[in-house]
Amino acid sequence: MILAAAPLSELLSFGDKGYGDEMFWGALRSVQIAFFAYAFGLCLGLAGAMGKLSGGRVLKAILEGYTTLVRAVPELVLILLLYYAGTDGLNSLIVALGFQRIEINGLVAAIFVLGFVQGAYHTEVLRAAIQAVPIGQSEAAKAYGMSPFLRFRRITLSAMLPNAIPGLANLWLNVTKDSALISVVGFTELALATRQAAGVSKQYLVLYLVAQAVYLCISFASGQFFNWMERHVRRGQPKLA
């Protein structure tokens, strides 16, 4: 059989002969990018949702522009634009301040770019989830004399999480898959590591299938985690149907 020109165990072995180590490190980087980009996006999204719900008119307009723009342009185009513009802009700022140009770490740039894109989606998910919480709950907390922070932590956050978890789960699955787009700017994560390994070994079919199996495992495991998470935040709520 043509597919078995090189045995899978040898092809995926660690060391000089196989590509197991390259793909392993690639997968690890993919997860790393996804995780930190997600965390960064979540922070941006939380700030963005707060701004959209209770900010001034100028802030609201800026945030509206951010979410509309980012969600209307393909992720790939945004990544190219922000990757080059971001690293360039930072460097010219550094030079203007009188320091030496620096080599910006590809991993950090990738995380910031993907996180910035994720932030727009997080903003919308969280805004909708917070808006779905009955205003009376927050007012009651205010009447009890809770400080804004305590009110957010005890009432708004715990009441909006059941609404937000499905959307947040979707965004996590998206970011794990979008991390493959970073390969376009030449950063070696799982997709690019696989492409390079396949290019050398000519075992395109097998190696791509292996890479997809890894992505599938990540998706499946995350799906299980978010299911558990949703059950957890919905505890005590009446069952639907």
Add this chain to the structure above:
Amino acid sequence: MHWSWLPEYFPIIAHGLYVTLFILVFSVVVGFILAVPIGLIQVTGSAPARWIAGAFCGYIRGTPLLTQLWLLYYGLGSTFPLIPGFREHFMWLVRLDAFYYALLAFTLSFAGYEAEIMRGAFLSVPRGELEAARAFGMSPWKVNSRIWFPRAVLQVLPTLTGEVIGQLKSTPLVFTIPVLDLMSAISQVRQDTYIIYEPLIFLAIIYMILTYFITRAFGYLEKLIPQRR
């Protein structure tokens, strides 16, 4: 800002736009036609058929479209010529353009995402309506074509806007395999002229305009359908 390149490269960009739109429309239409039976199988099929349809959706939704595209183009594309006798008999297939792989990958992807949505839509049609149709003596096919399909498809329509926009935003991925779409046209401009940002900004604006028109078109389509609110 340099925009002097625009007139010179306009024909390439226009052709790229055409390719992008063709991939979008083809994959959405054919993908949707595939999605309906896949969704239905997941609801009514036998256990093995249900498992296969579910696995297909899980695979499509669980792996990046970029790697699906590469698997088809590089994986299958490099495997076909290795089959003995393939070169002699299927020369036309060996010369298959990357464009066809792109069409295949995007159609399957849209079918996978949409089938999952169709599954939910089929499930959410009230059982009483189906039972009433059967009580009227409708054949299973008539129940499907008069009650189940129309009701399910109408429910999916509002989500279709977002799905189509998502599909549009995936189309630039085809530039990673040699397909001359809008994105490849723009990267050609960037490589020829060494202008980094302006072509990308131009590209972003085109996608935003396309998104706007898709939103408007589907909004119009939704209004056409009589609905009691």
